[in-house]
Amino acid sequence: MALTREFKDTVAARVRRDPRFREALFTEAINAFLGGDTVTGKAILRDLVNATVGFEELADQMEKPSKSLHRMLAPHGNPSTDNFFGIVSALQKKTRVKLRVTAKAG
Numbered sequence: 001m002a003l004t005r006e007f008k009d010t011v012a013a014r015v016r017r018d019p020r021f022r023e024a025l026f027t028e029a030i031n032a033f034l035g036g037d038t039v040t041g042k043a044i045l046r047d048l049v050n051a052t053v054g055f056e057e058l059a060d061q062m063e064k065p066s067k068s069l070h071r072m073l074a075p076h077g078n079p080s081t082d083n084f085f086g087i088v089s090a091l092q093k094k095t096r097v098k099l100r101v102t103a104k105a106g
Contacts, residue, residue, distance in 0.1 A: 012051035022048075023097045030088070030099055039075050045087060046073040053094040062086045 015022045029044035049058055049069075059066040064083070072079035072087075079087065092098060 008047065008050075011047055015048065015051035019096075022052075022095050026091065026095060026097050026099065034101075042073045042075065042077060045091070048091055048095070049073070049087070053090055058087065058090055061090050 011025075015025060025044060026048060029041050029048065032038070032041035032044065049055055053061070055066045055069055059069055062069070062083070064086075069083075069087070071077050072083055088099070
């Protein structure tokens, strides 16, 4: 089921006003990537970019065309490691969320 514009606007508004929600969403995106669900990870990162830094500002920061960044985070996009971590770094700065990886034996 495709998300409606109204739902995406609601998520974006909450990301802007609620730091704990922003942190949880960012964490969920990275966990999705680490768990192999790149489609979900990219979708969440796309929502975070739209709600925080915006694709135009991100493009300026990364010195990449905005359309390339859109394609990287599209369902079939495949960002390089450098581009992926560039996006994550820009989001960490903009959202003031510092991510760290911890391991659990399981």
